[in-house]
Amino acid sequence: MTWALALLLNHRPVLDKVRRELDLHVGTARNVEEKDVPDLVYLQAVVKETMRLYPVGPLSVAHDSTADCWVGGYHIPAGTRLLTNLWKLHRDPQVWWPDPEEFRPDRFLAGGEAAGVDVRGQQFGCLPFGSGRRMCPAVNLALPLMQLILTRLVHEFELGTPGGAPVDMGEGVGLALTKTAPLEVLITPRLSPHLYHHHRVDSM
Numbered sequence: 714m715t716w717a718l719a720l721l722l723n724h725r726p727v728l729d730k731v732r733r734e735l736d737l738h739v740g741t742a743r744n745v746e747e748k749d750v751p752d753l754v755y756l757q758a759v760v761k762e763t764m765r766l767y768p769v770g771p772l773s774v775a776h777d778s779t780a781d782c783w784v785g786g787y788h789i790p791a792g793t794r795l796l797t798n799l800w801k802l803h804r805d806p807q808v809w810w811p812d813p814e815e816f817r818p819d820r821f822l823a824g825g826e827a828a829g830v831d832v833r834g835q836q837f838g839c840l841p842f843g844s845g846r847r848m849c850p851a852v853n854l855a856l857p858l859m860q861l862i863l864t865r866l867v868h869e870f871e872l873g874t875p876g877g878a879p880v881d882m883g884e885g886v887g888l889a890l891t892k893t894a895p896l897e898v899l900i901t902p903r904l905s906p907h908l909y910h911h912h913r914v915d916s917m
């Protein structure tokens with residue numbers, strides 16, 4: 714979520730395009746709901762492109778091979794500890810991305826080189842949730858949640874940075890891909906005040 718906001722702040726035309734899609738499908742008279750997300754194909758592309766460039770777990774999760782096997786010409790003996798470098802894979806020009814370092818969600822839209830590419834482990838060039846039997850079991854929780862929370866932030870708030878400065882995209886090293894500089898975002902409501910009404914949950 715942090716990386717998605719940072720990318721949108723540094724790529725205003727992409728943010729504007731997300732808003733235009735929202736204005737078309739949702740308008741400004743109500744809040745976005747989960748049922749709207751399937752119509753928001755550009756927003757979905759933004760989330761995919763964010764996870765391609767900034768996979769939450771850049772080295773995925775370690776696995777041990779249970780049997781001898783060959784991968785890409787290398788012999789892997791049984792019992793080898795294996796890590797998949799998703800960060801490298803997602804930015805490798807030999808995989809399929811002509812301009813892998815660029816944030817360009819359109820590549821996931823019809824006509825783009827990654828049209829139809831999903832992030833649920835079926836296309837091996839983009840695996841933010843891993844693949845196979847041990848892929849992330851929470852993909853169907855995490856993906857819709859990220860899509861909905863990001864959409865609501867973009868729909869309900871103008872987003873800016875202190876002094877209009879670009880966001881520092883420095884990446885930390887670790888099992889989770891963290892930002893080295895904390896993200897500072899200025900938010901201003903952009904919808905009618907009654908849409909920000911919070912329901913109070915009474916304690917039982």
Ligand code: HEM
Binds near residue numbers: 842
């Ligand atoms: C955007 C959010 C998330 C991403 C990108 C993500 C990504 C991943 C990845 C790459 C793996 C390793 C898959 C593999 O080895 O092939 C994994 C495993 C796992 N994830 Fe997630 N994850 C996310 C959120 C979550 C959440 C919210 C939960 C729990 C509620 C969760 C629970 C797990 C568990 C239990 C495993 C280990 C599965 C196993 O080894 O069988 N993940 N996740």
